[in-house]
Amino acid sequence: MTPPVTMTEPINNRTAQPERLTENLERPTLDDRSYRVIRLANHLEALLIHDPETDKVSGALDVNVGSFSDAEDMPGIAHAVEHLLFMGTEKYPKENAYNQYLTSHSGHSNAYTAATSTNYYFEVGASSKTSTSDATSASSPQDLTALKAESPLYGALDRFAQFFVAPLFLEETLDRELKAVDSENKKNLQNDTWRLHQLNKSLSNPEHPYNHFSTGSYKTLHDEPLARGVKIRDEFMKFYHTHYSANRMKLVVLGRESLDDLESWVEELFSAVPNKNLSRLRWDDVAPYTEKELGMQIFAKPVFEMRNLELDFLYQDEEELYESQPGRYFSHLIGHEGPGSILAYIKAKGWANGLSAGAQPLCPGSAIFVVKVKLTEEGLKHYKEVTKTIFQYIAMMRESPPQEWIVDEMKRMSEVDFKYKQKSPASRTTSSLSGIMQRPYPRELLLSGPSLIRKFNAEAINKAATYLRPDNFRLTLISQDFPGDWDQKEKWYGTEYKYEKIPEDFLAEINNVVASPASDRPAELHLPHKNEFIPNRLEVEKKEVEEPLKTPKLIRNDENVRTWFKKDDRFWVPKASVLITLRSPLVSLTPLNTVVSHLYRELVYDALVEYSYDAEISGLNYSVAAHAPGLDVSVSGYNDKMAVLLEKVLISMRDLEVSEDRFNIIKERLARSFRNWEYQQPYHQVGVFSRWLTTEKGWINEQLLAELHNVTAADVRAFFPQLLAQVHIELLAHGNIYKEDALKLTDMVESILKPKILPSSQWPIRRSLLLPPGCNFVYERNLRDPANVNHCIEYMLYIGDPLNRQRKAKLLLMAQMADEPAFDQLRTKEQLGYVVFSGPTISNMWAGYRILIQSEKSPEYLEGRIDAFLTQFGQMLHDMKDEDFEGHKRSIINKRLEKLKNLSQETNRFWNHVLSECYDFESADHDVEHLTPLTKQDVVEFFNQFISPTSPTRAKLAVHMLAQSSPAAEQDEQVVKLVSELLTANKVAVKDDDLQKHFEAVEKPAKQDDLVAALSSYLGELKLEADVVTKVVEQGKAALAAALTETESQKEVVEADGETHVKLGNGTTPVVIHDVHAWKAGLEVSKGARPVQDLSDFEEIEAKL
């Protein structure tokens, strides 16, 4: 019944379409874009953004349908449609036409499916030229045609629009994309975020779509519907035709072109999207939790070692309350970490490490309010007390009327944040705005609506408070140890849990604390004090400069200190960053030192939580981090009160008191995080081993964990004063900050820490390991998680020193050209796995090319597929047309020249160059200089030397992460069992271990012949009589054939493999690294990291008198 949103009258009376809704959007002070909201005749609404300066342009479309609309018997269908939509259109039938177009214009695309929306977006370079000449607005029809032909935005929009006009859902792509969905789901299976979220969903009201499983799998989208006789492709198309309608679509286009040009393009390309006048999806009459689900408690067993307490309250949809946003009042107070807060109280008791709270809208019509507490070991024992504390605080809040001064503080911060909001990347802007357009904001408030709190509305706050009641929540306790008697398994992810009513006596205690007078509550619980960190001084002195400076200046450079400084000259926000490295060889000298440094850093954080929380919610953050060259300290945010925070952090570091209690809690937490690390996604782990193997020094998780057990609080107390006593200070001050301030802050660091000089002869030198030409190394690790099914490979080819600029340029260009083909072949066509990356890898003094795949297929098999792909790519490169070659060159140059979007991007760029110790601030320009003259022949030669599998001089290192629970291992197990049964039936005595070895040796995925050969060889060793052998082999053949058909998907690949199998042409066999120390000792090391130019070139030092 909801009509399409029209909060605003048209601003003109043109009879011609489209209808213009508004151009007058409330915006940040610094926003130099222009905006227009239009509605086409088919009721598709679009926000056009003209940004004459942008180097990236983008389009995004949000459709108001998502997994909440999945058919009961086909969970995941909305998600599958999102995947399939990209597979060809009537106008551009080639399945990868869209992605090919995007990559050749420095672009990319993505999409996601949420509960009530599906969001599609892309980004491309603004111009098809390398120059940054601005597009001008066209006036004559000829100009218009020329403008379109030259605009990557038009080309991309044209291809993009067709997905919503006439998609083909190409039959031959269907199976592959469903496998991609399946692989996406398998990637999530061992991930607690997904597992616990689904558990909450699965235990919600079955009548509410929140109950659904949203990702889908091959089983739910393919096997099961097919078994029911459903024509699945028809079903996907039916879903699309039922739910996709122009009036449910919100489009955002961001380009350099004028609003009029953008408007005419959108009208031209999107008017053909059919309009079915569908209503906006809402769920008003059904609640995610009913009486049946409320008052319950869930005990769940996680994969990670974690201990969380979660209270979920049934809450209200606040979409229409955007002016006052009452939910934020409660998330501010319940989630507060300062003095008087729930967290401060339960942390002091030794029960908790963290707490968060907030309203979570589920869909129009439904929301929940969630309070999450990270418990300590003691906290787990006292989870009931923690729960009661939360209710005591809620009772205290409800006793006093809503506090206007608190809302004023929140209003003030929301205004400051919005006023000085900086640009985010083009596609993030369009994607997020297209989602926001689905909500009922007046169109003038599309930019500001979600950010700004505009009103104090006591009545709305009082009403919201009524949801936070003991009879309106349920409790979830997540722990690997407690209670231990989980008796159920969640259907989709297999999470073990127990589900029961909250015991009467516990509920009575909760009701009791809520009803008790204030005098019965702990005096420690009270509302927060006035926040002293809200910034007042927000002036920015804007000086016009011809050209922003590309490097910071060195304003102090002596034995003690290097201070880098740049006053912001392009973003004009009242923000700054001060980043400090306290250089010391001690921090990472041994795994023990590294662990103690980690503990120290965690203890500093722990000591500062209550103090720094006000700063944090006022947009001022700090961090302390231990890394190879030393200890890093930084503060960033609104510069007004930055010095105050930095001073406090430094003093806390210097004067830290390490109590045994806190030490034990922090140590236990760190040990847990080390152990949990090994239960992460394999592709998150693999990089750590790759870096460890390519750098001279460095430690991995298991080495740190081994030391952690023996560390005591006394070790930390002894270590940090020694560390701080002798360091070299290197500091970068960047942003809305003056030179004098930067020097004063430097003095402050020196005067608080008072370190002795650390002579440069003692500074750590960072070196990488050199891989010799022709090498072929493999390093294998077994993954810890027994339930994880995915292997992972990171396949790296060593190129050399990243400061060899010419070679680096060739690497960048080659990687750019191989990017889309690698994804298309390895992910889309072969469906090896959901996670497929390729690209240059440059760290420290090591440059290489890598392909990473996470897959159920074995790493050996993946190696073969990568080699086959590289061979195929070699041919593509050879056959590449000149215009395509130039297109790729332009694309990578544009990427390197990509404009900085905000101040922190620039800060990070400077700081990374400082931390690398190469000070290569202008590396992007150097890359472009060396990219420009490259010819195709240059790249072919580079490829033949460093990349081609037939090159005798390429240097290869692959890290294999092996899953325990892999289909290959399962197959071995299955085959061994089968053969063992067979032999026993034939009265042959079997040793399963021996048998196992024979079959493990067979290359995976196994072919029937190889298995039969392994069986024969085993029988041969047993010296049986010939007729027994023949008989067993014959029976074995039939049995193995049956076993192999059960692993159907693998068999297909075996067949496909038969056609494209490529032998490694360079004659190397992999050398497995067993002893990393010995292996490293056998390699030469690179030159150390060092400045690319004399640092005195950057000096701007005033003579001291």
Ligand SMILES: [Zn+2]
């Ligand atoms: Zn997906």
